[in-house]
Amino acid sequence: MKFIDEFRDPVKAQVLLKEIEQLVGRIERARALPRPLQIMEVCGGHTHAIFRYGLKQMLPPAVEFVHGPGCPVCVLPMGRVDDCLSLAEQPGVIFTTFGDALRVPGSKQSLLQAKANGADVRMVYSPLDALKLARENPQREVIFFGLGFETTMPSTAMTLLAARRAGVRNFSLFCNHITIIPTIKAILDSPDLHLDGFLGPGHVSLVIGTQPYEFIAGHYHKPIVIAGFEPLDLLQSLWMVLKQLAEGRSQVENQYARVVPATGNRAALAALQEVFELREFFEWRGLGSIDHSGVRIRAAFAEFDAERKFSVPNLKIADPKACQCGEVLKGVIKPHECKVFGTACTPETPLGALMVSSEGACAAYYNFGRIDISGLRGNAPELERRAAV
Amino acid sequence: MQRGRGKVRDTTITLAHGSGGKAMRDLIQDVILGAFNNPLLAPLEDQAVIGLHELARGGDRLAFTTDTFVVHPLFFPGGDIGQLAVNGTVNDLAMSGARPLYLSCGLVLEEGLPVETLRRVTQSMRAAADLAGVSIVTGDTKVVERGAADKLFINTAGLGVVPTGVNISASRARAGDQVIVNGYLGDHGCAILLARNELALETEVETDCQPLADLVATMLSVCPDIHCLRDATRGGLATVLNEFAQASRVAIRLHENALPLREEVRGACEILGLDPLYLANEGKLVALVPAAFAEPLVAAMRAHPAGQQAAIVGEVVEAPAGVVMLNTGFGGGRIVDLLVGEQLPRIC
Numbered sequence: 001m002k003f004i005d006e007f008r009d010p011v012k013a014q015v016l017l018k019e020i021e022q023l024v025g026r027i028e029r030a031r032a033l034p035r036p037l038q039i040m041e042v043c044g045g046h047t048h049a050i051f052r053y054g055l056k057q058m059l060p061p062a063v064e065f066v067h068g069p070g071c072p073v074c075v076l077p078m079g080r081v082d083d084c085l086s087l088a089e090q091p092g093v094i095f096t097t098f099g100d101a102l103r104v105p106g107s108k109q110s111l112l113q114a115k116a117n118g119a120d121v122r123m124v125y126s127p128l129d130a131l132k133l134a135r136e137n138p139q140r141e142v143i144f145f146g147l148g149f150e151t152t153m154p155s156t157a158m159t160l161l162a163a164r165r166a167g168v169r170n171f172s173l174f175c176n177h178i179t180i181i182p183t184i185k186a187i188l189d190s191p192d193l194h195l196d197g198f199l200g201p202g203h204v205s206l207v208i209g210t211q212p213y214e215f216i217a218g219h220y221h222k223p224i225v226i227a228g229f230e231p232l233d234l235l236q237s238l239w240m241v242l243k244q245l246a247e248g249r250s251q252v253e254n255q256y257a258r259v260v261p262a263t264g265n266r267a268a269l270a271a272l273q274e275v276f277e278l279r280e281f282f283e284w285r286g287l288g289s290i291d292h293s294g295v296r297i298r299a300a301f302a303e304f305d306a307e308r309k310f311s312v313p314n315l316k317i318a319d320p321k322a323c324q325c326g327e328v329l330k331g332v333i334k335p336h337e338c339k340v341f342g343t344a345c346t347p348e349t350p351l352g353a354l355m356v357s358s359e360g361a362c363a364a365y366y367n368f369g370r371i372d373i374s375g376l377r378g379n380a381p382e383l384e385r386r387a388a389v
Numbered sequence: 390m391q392r393g394r395g396k397v398r399d400t401t402i403t404l405a406h407g408s409g410g411k412a413m414r415d416l417i418q419d420v421i422l423g424a425f426n427n428p429l430l431a432p433l434e435d436q437a438v439i440g441l442h443e444l445a446r447g448g449d450r451l452a453f454t455t456d457t458f459v460v461h462p463l464f465f466p467g468g469d470i471g472q473l474a475v476n477g478t479v480n481d482l483a484m485s486g487a488r489p490l491y492l493s494c495g496l497v498l499e500e501g502l503p504v505e506t507l508r509r510v511t512q513s514m515r516a517a518a519d520l521a522g523v524s525i526v527t528g529d530t531k532v533v534e535r536g537a538a539d540k541l542f543i544n545t546a547g548l549g550v551v552p553t554g555v556n557i558s559a560s561r562a563r564a565g566d567q568v569i570v571n572g573y574l575g576d577h578g579c580a581i582l583l584a585r586n587e588l589a590l591e592t593e594v595e596t597d598c599q600p601l602a603d604l605v606a607t608m609l610s611v612c613p614d615i616h617c618l619r620d621a622t623r624g625g626l627a628t629v630l631n632e633f634a635q636a637s638r639v640a641i642r643l644h645e646n647a648l649p650l651r652e653e654v655r656g657a658c659e660i661l662g663l664d665p666l667y668l669a670n671e672g673k674l675v676a677l678v679p680a681a682f683a684e685p686l687v688a689a690m691r692a693h694p695a696g697q698q699a700a701i702v703g704e705v706v707e708a709p710a711g712v713v714m715l716n717t718g719f720g721g722g723r724i725v726d727l728l729v730g731e732q733l734p735r736i737c
Contacts, residue, residue, distance in 0.1 A: 004659065010720040048662075054721020231719045347729040368723040 007230030008053075016235040017058055023242040024062050030246070036064040038194050039241055040331055042184065043201035044071025044359030045229050051368035053231040063238070066331030067361030069183055069287065070201055072148040073100050074352075074360040075329070077285045079315035080176055081106035084145050086313050087174055087306060088119040094137060095121045096130040097145035098152075100357045105350055107317050127159035127173070134163075134171035143306050147176040151203040153295070154268035157275040160297070160304050174306040175297050178282060180204050181212050182293040188220045192332050197241040199234065200226040202256045207272075209264030210254050217250040228256040275301055283316070286325030286352070325352040328361055335365040342366060402502040407532025417530060420504065424511035425494070425518075429526035437526035439491060439548070447550035452487035454478060455546035463506065463540060465584035467595030471513035473671055474543040476600050479521040480620040483602035484674065486557050486609055487549030489521060494528040495544035500535040510541065521600035523547070549602075555609060561616040562637035566705040567683035569676045571604060571690055572698035573597065574626055575654045578668030583657065590660070592653045599672030604695040611689045612682035621673045627666040627725045629675045630703075630713045638710045643703035643725065645718040663732050666715075666725055677705060 027037065041047060047067045050056060056065065069075050081104050088095035088111060095111070102112045102123060115121035120140075124130050127144045134142035146156040156173060163171050180201060187193065200213055205226045216224045223244035227237035237255040244251060254260055275298060282294025297305040306312065319325060323345070324338040335341055335354065345351040347363050354362040396419040397412075405412040422430065429437045444451065458474040475492065482489040494514065498507065518525055576597040583590055601620060608615060617637070619629045626648075634641045643666075650665055658665045672695065678686055683701050690696030713725040 008719050010718060013720050051723060052717070053719045054715075054717045054723045055719075056721075058721045231721075367726045 004230070007228070007232045009232065012232055013058070013235055016232070016239055020063070020235070020239050020242060021060050023239065023246050024060050026246045027242065028062060033062065035194070036062050037196045037242070037245070038064050038066045038331055039197050039199060039238060040066040040068045040187075040195050041199040041227070041234075042068040042070045042180065043199075043203070044074065044357065045203065046199055046201070046227060046234060047071065047361055047364050048359045049229050049231060049234060051364040054368075055231060055234060059238075063242070066195060067328070067335070067364070068331070069187070069284070069329045070149065070180070070204075071354075071357050071359040071361075072152070072178065073104055073357035074325075074354045075178070075284045075287065076101075076104055076147065076176065077283045078105070078107050078317040078319065079283065081110070082108070082315045082317060083312050084111060084174065085109065085114050085119075087143055087145075087310055088114050088121050090141075090310060092140050093120065094133060094140050094142045095119065095145065096124045096133060096142060097121075097147070098125075099123045100359075101145060101147060103350075104356050107315075127156050128162070131159050131163055131168065131171055134168050135166070138170060140170060142171050143174055143310075144171070145174045145176065147178075149178055149180050149201070149204050150207040150272070151201075153177045153276070154207060154265070154271055157268075157271040160275050160301055161271060163304055164301065169303070172304050172306040172309050173297060174312070175276070175295065177276065177295045178284075178293055179278070179295060180208075182290050183284070183287070184213075184216065186287065186290045186293070187330055188216065188222070190330050192330065195222065195331055196245060197222055198224040199237050199241065200224045200252075202226060202228050202233075202260060205254075205256065205260045205264070207265050207268045210252050210260065210262045211264075213252045217252050221250045223250045223253075225253045226256050226260050228259065274298075286319060286323070286327075286329050286354075288326070320351045323352040325354050328354055335362040338362070397504055400504055402498045402500060402504060402507065402532055404500055404532055404534065406498065407530065413530065416504075420508055420511055421494075421496075421528065421530070424508075424515040425525040425528075427524045427526065429491070429524060430528075437491065437493075439526070444490070444550050447488050447490075448552040448555075450551040452482045452485045452549040452551050453546070454481040455544065456481060457542060457544040459539065459542050460581065461539060462584055463510065465596060466580050466593055468580075468598040468671070469510060469513050470541060470543060471510035472517045472598050474545045475514050475517035475521060475523070475525075476598050476671060477622065478545040478547040479523055480601045480672075480674070482547045482549035483600075483605045484557070484618045484620055485549075485551055486555035486605060486615070486618070487551045487602075488606065489523045489547055489549040489602050491548045492518065492523050492525045493544075493546045494525050496528070496530045497538050497542040497544075498530065498532045499538040499540050500532060502540050507541070510543075517600070521602060552609070554613060555615075557615050557618045559617055559619065559633050559636035562633050562639050562641070562677045562705050563616065563679075564639060564705050564707045565680050566616055566677040567680050567701050568630070568641060568643065568703035568705070569678060569683060569687060569690070570621070570626065570649065570700060570702055571601070571674050571696040572672075573649045573651050573654070574621070574670060574673060575658070575665040575668030576651065577671040578625065579654045579657050579665075581669070582661070590657060592657060594651065594653045594657070597670055597672040599695050601672060601674050601695055604690065604693050605674070607689055607693050607696075608676065608686060612678050612686050614682075615676055615678050617675075617677040619675055621670045621675050623669050624728060625665070625667040625669060626673075626675060627664070627713065628727060630725070631727045633675075633677060634713050635711045637705075640706045640709050640711070641703055641713045642706055643713065643715045645715055647700055647702045649698045649700050649702075667728050667732055680704075
């Protein structure tokens, strides 16, 4: 496919892998490393791509990806899912959301189970589809469960603006949008932090630009490279991070410049500013409460705010004790090192949300990485030969 | 017996059409017999009576299967529920190497279904049965109240005869076997997704729904010792291979670059975050065969209309037992596991 296959060229990958190996050698010679270099990919889309293309098997063992908090489904606390269920079960409500939010476990059931038990829960591909449902069902109340980082936030904001313009009265948003910068800061402030550098989220940065990450390089002295989602994007971004480490630099660099402008997207940012404001704090699954990490709907749009329009129990439910989601999210342990990984917690019976979404680190490990298939690079010699030509 | 168009005056199905009275008799004679008529069905007895001597000429074992079809929408690019109901059962028989002969047809009709829709579906079933060389020889009709079913459900059961000496089973995969598919993967699953019109994508992909028994007969003439054979319907190629790997206690290695995929299907999967390995097919089979037969088999399949894009896509290896792996086109590797639940589009 044009504009896709160019970023999946295995011959170019071999060239990059060779250079990555050389850089790792340089870094190892410069510092006596007691452990592998840990590079966090912040975004769940990156986690998915790393596993889908088998990048883990291709890298030298001295480099490890740490799968960060960037899957919005995975960081959703159980209490919020229970709040959704409470909204979905109110009479006359059509409750709508994205596909992968449907399977996240609440304390008693998921939205999919609630649907099977009679709640009118529907999957939509966009909040605009939810608004369309509201216009087609004027006698019903349509609630859209909005979640995600700055990636999905603009489409929700635009939908509320469209709903207000059209005078729709039976549409509201249960806002669970979260914002990435305070979360990265919380991870950087964690006392058990081991990370050496970051692959910055491509889609989020398309909205916010690259400038908000300056503190990571400036204050915390960690390199960050905004990365695209194709496998060559990821390898090149990793190479850029390692190059900074080898040269003793820490800067914000933009590998995904074909999509991400330094200043972000002004129209999207203006819509966010008009519709949302920061919450004082927001609860994250596994990470606890993080100041200013969530947004709520401004008072000017109160008529579209499900939290004002309906009674939401606002439940606080502690994560299951055995779950070590927080340590996985911070890169302190690998998914398979969690006490319940693959036993009590599997994709069929997820205890932690990291096991639910295909972007979740634990589900990706379980589905794609739980068995050692390091011998699978059967075609590598042929690729190396082609790369050398 | 009087039959033909015009006996049913109602334009929609009512509960009377399931009551056992005149309305039901008219519906069966007009719509059902009008489409399916054949000497075994025409007497409208409660059962079809089939001569054993005729069956015994085709082989030494009976293959018997049933499947129920519930699809939304009823009509989609390249096909409809009726065609699916015939080919699905014909193909289930064919995957044992059997020659399919007879089908039953059970219809569950929702009150309010347009009679014209039922006519279109039964005519489509007749056309599919003719193409597959099978007869629909017995059946049943039920009408349920509006809301108790989604327009139209169809159950078909099928009988076929397995030729002497053919021994196909999911547990017969051996290290060294080659994995063969007969063409583009995921067309049906993609066509249904797009036909639901939830995505507003302009690409049109048609279902791959087709009968496979004749292709299987061609394959058996080249390689009588096919080890494993299955049609890759719900759950797609990945699910079938996991079933083979687990039943035979072997590993299966796929090569991403060898998988036949249409650009449109790849594109839709990219947009939706879906994996084409798990998309449903309705006219695609997966065969595991001894390596020596793989290339001549693919050549013979490519000469058949149902196998023009046949390809070798992987091989069976010894370990790790029960696991399907994929060599990615990018040079890496990963596990291709059984899917948990339905594939759901990702958030971003």
